[in-house]
Amino acid sequence: MSPANAPTPPSSAAPDPAVAPELSIVLPVHDEVGSLPEMYRQLTETLEGMGRPYELVFINDGSRDGSGALLDELADADPRVWVIHFRKNFGKSPALAAAFDRVRGQIVLTLDADLQDDPAFIPEFVARVEDGADLVSGWKQKRHDPLGKTLPSRFFNFVVRRLSGVPLRDFNCGFKAYRIGCIRELNVYGGLHRFLPVLASERGFRVEELVVKHRPRQHGVSKFGARRLLHGFLDLLTVLLVTRYRTRPLHFFGIPGLLFGVSGLSILTYMTVLWWFEVPIGTRPLLTLGVLLTLGSMIMLGLGLLGELLVRTTIRPDEVFSIREIRGAGGQPALAPSPARAALVSPSDEQQRGGLA
Numbered sequence: 187m188s189p190a191n192a193p194t195p196p197s198s199a200a201p202d203p204a205v206a207p208e209l210s211i212v213l214p215v216h217d218e219v220g221s222l223p224e225m226y227r228q229l230t231e232t233l234e235g236m237g238r239p240y241e242l243v244f245i246n247d248g249s250r251d252g253s254g255a256l257l258d259e260l261a262d263a264d265p266r267v268w269v270i271h272f273r274k275n276f277g278k279s280p281a282l283a284a285a286f287d288r289v290r291g292q293i294v295l296t297l298d299a300d301l302q303d304d305p306a307f308i309p310e311f312v313a314r315v316e317d318g319a320d321l322v323s324g325w326k327q328k329r330h331d332p333l334g335k336t337l338p339s340r341f342f343n344f345v346v347r348r349l350s351g352v353p354l355r356d357f358n359c360g361f362k363a364y365r366i367g368c369i370r371e372l373n374v375y376g377g378l379h380r381f382l383p384v385l386a387s388e389r390g391f392r393v394e395e396l397v398v399k400h401r402p403r404q405h406g407v408s409k410f411g412a413r414r415l416l417h418g419f420l421d422l423l424t425v426l427l428v429t430r431y432r433t434r435p436l437h438f439f440g441i442p443g444l445l446f447g448v449s450g451l452s453i454l455t456y457m458t459v460l461w462w463f464e465v466p467i468g469t470r471p472l473l474t475l476g477v478l479l480t481l482g483s484m485i486m487l488g489l490g491l492l493g494e495l496l497v498r499t500t501i502r503p504d505e506v507f508s509i510r511e512i513r514g515a516g517g518q519p520a521l522a523p524s525p526a527r528a529a530l531v532s533p534s535d536e537q538q539r540g541g542l543a
Contacts, residue, residue, distance in 0.1 A: 209233065209240040209312065210291030213299045214281035215257065216247040221301045221404065222256055232305045236312070242267045243285045244299070248275030283374040294364045303361040304399045311363035311396060320368040320391035323354055323383050324361035326400035342418055349426060350384045354395050357383060361398050377421040388429040435493025443486030450479030
């Protein structure tokens with residue numbers, strides 16, 4: 187895209203690079219060249235009106251429609267814009283992970299770059315975080331999408347809500363706000379971006395919901411499909427395993443293992459009684475089912491025990507809890523891990539992040 191068609195940066199004075207931003211706005215981009223100029227204009231208009239230092243972090247997720255060149259023009263013209271270019275399309279979770287590792291604001295907001303999320307709601311998200319929420323998830327109460335997209339989404343949200351226990355109605359909404367301490371503890375990979383509220387809730391963070399305006403798509407095409415729905419349910423099993431059962435793998439594998447075992451042993455006991463009364467059982471399918479259920483039970487229980495062994499040898503205690511605050515009476519210095527423990531703990535946020543440059 188030529189510079190003539192690129193969006194014009196705001197006319198206000200250039201920000202002081204020494205001033206750390208309060209807000210970080212993260213936008214994954216994949217082939218959204220038609221939406222970027224208007225999205226940039228709406229973002230800067232809203233953020234300038236808030237009067238707070240901010241940064242815009244765009245992740246070019248392997249776009250091939252000219253989005254990357256347009257984003258580079260924005261970064262050259264506006265010092266508040268950062269662009270992370272992926273070599274190919276890796277997906278939304280890696281895009282968010284790359285941005286979360288580099289943002290500098292105390293409040294981080296994510297939204298899609300397709301203009302369906304309205305930046306005018308950013309002040310409401312920020313207010314909710316400042317009132318005490320750690321993660322605020324948008325709820326597209328009235329969606330402007332076809333039934334082929336909304337009905338599977340409703341079913342997916344219902345299943346996630348029931349299995350996770352997190353009372354949100356739109357887990358897949360990309361419009362979210364996070365306290366910086368929250369995202370520092372979230373590990374985003376695969377397709378887990380849909381389940382960030384579940385991961386945060388499991389760590390003890392306060393998760394809230396905010397109704398947002400959903401607008402019809404004006405440019406480009408939706409990336410939603412039946413394949414993504416299938417991946418979402420598989421990722422849900424991953425989330426349940428790494429949250430609720432992360433330190434209890436025997437419970438995850440043992441419950442179905444016990445059910446298989448009881449069923450298999452009951453069938454085999456019945457077949458044994460028939461054999462005792464000289465009833466032929468060698469060709470009966472029920473005998474095969476009983477053997478398979480019993481073997482399946484042994485395999486499931488074995489996997490659970492192996493998982494318990496791995497948990498005991500690989501997971502550190504600090505990985506299974508989240509400290510909100512440590513206070514000492516009379517201005518005492520905060521408690522720190524012992525030198526032996528500190529050597530095992532991951533580097534500090536400052537050492538890990540290091541900024542965008």
